[in-house]
Amino acid sequence: MTQLDVLAPVAGRVVSLTEVPDPVFAQALVGPGLAVDPDRSGPARAVAPVAGRLVKLHPHAFVIQTADGAGVLTHLGIDTVQLAGEGFELHAAEGDEVTAGAPVVTWDPGAVETGGRSPMVPVIALDAAPGSVNQAAGPAGQASGPAGQVGTGDVLFTWSR
Numbered sequence: 001m002t003q004l005d006v007l008a009p010v011a012g013r014v015v016s017l018t019e020v021p022d023p024v025f026a027q028a029l030v031g032p033g034l035a036v037d038p039d040r041s042g043p044a045r046a047v048a049p050v051a052g053r054l055v056k057l058h059p060h061a062f063v064i065q066t067a068d069g070a071g072v073l074t075h076l077g078i079d080t081v082q083l084a085g086e087g088f089e090l091h092a093a094e095g096d097e098v099t100a101g102a103p104v105v106t107w108d109p110g111a112v113e114t115g116g117r118s119p120m121v122p123v124i125a126l127d128a129a130p131g132s133v134n135q136a137a138g139p140a141g142q143a144s145g146p147a148g149q150v151g152t153g154d155v156l157f158t159w160s161r
Contacts, residue, residue: 001160001161002068002160002161003158003159003160003161004050004066004070004158004159004161005050005100005136005155005158006033006049006050006072006123006133006156006157006158006159007047007048007049007050007100007101007127007153007154007155007156008036008049008075008111008123008150008151008152008153008154008155008156009036009046009047009048009049009074009076009104009121009123009152010036010038010039010044010045010046010047010076010121010152011036011038011039011044011149011150011152012036012037012038012039012109012121012149012150012152013036013037013114013148013150014034014036014135014148014149014150014156015034015036015037015120016034016035016037016041017032017034017035017122019035019120020035020077020078020118020120021078021118021120021138022043022069022079022118022120022122025075025078025122025124028081028130030073030122030124030126031073031124031125031126031127031128032124032125032128032129032130032131032132032133033073033122033123033124033125033128033133033157034122034123034133034135034156034157035120035121035123036079036084036120036121036123036150036156037119037120037121038109038119038120038121040109040110040119041110042108042110042131043106043107043108044106044107044108044109044119044152045091045103045104045105045106045152046074046103046104046105046106046107046121047100047102047104048049048064048068048098048099048100048101048102048104048153049064049072049074049100049123049156050064050070050072050100051064051066051067051097051098051099051100052064052065052070052072052097052098052150053065053095053096053097054092054093054094054095054096054097054098054104055071055093055094055095055096057090057092057093057094057104057161058081058085059076059080059083059085059088059090059105059107060075060076060077060081060085060088060107061073061074061075061076061080061081061082062074062104062105063126064098068136069111070125070126070159070161071125071126072123072124072125072126073122073123073124073126074104074122074123074124075121075122075123075124076088076105076107076112076119076121077107077109077112077117077118077119077120077121078117078118078119078120079117079118080112080117083085083115085111085118086106087108087111087112088105088106088107089106089107090104090105091103091104091106093104100153101152102152103114108120109121109138109149121155123156123157125157125159128159128161132159132160132161133158133159133160134157134158134160135144135156135158136154136155136156136157136158
């Protein structure tokens with residue numbers, strides 16, 4: 001069994017998927033994971049949560065597949081597909097190899113919220129077994145717990161695969 005550290009693509013408050021205002025994510029139908037309720041102080045760069053190939057890239061969401069086949073979905077906000085890319089700036093292209101922590105998309109969580117949508121960012125371990133995702137310790141090794149804060153690029157969760 002291997003452990004894959006999945007980084008927080010954005011800074012904010014770590015929340016359970018059950019708090020995401022979308023039934024597909026809240027019921028973990030896409031897979032297990034966690035979400036980040038992002039900082040709304042202005043535009044934010046969403047970074048790659050793992051190293052690998054960008055196998056899907058939309059302005060509001062992207063999937064990175066690691067060298068050993070693990071897929072991680074990052075979804076920037078809920079119902080943001082309706083924005084048709086407006087307010088999102090891509091820093092990579094589909095098919096690119098990216099390193100963990102590399103910028104992928106710049107967006108403005110506050111503007112998403114002002115537009116009537118949730119800016120929550122689900123981070124999903126695709127095709128993962130229930131219970132295979134464990135929340136990481138917070139800053140300085142303290143358990144962050146569901147109400148913990150996470151910085152961009154901090155370990156969000158560990159995926160046992």
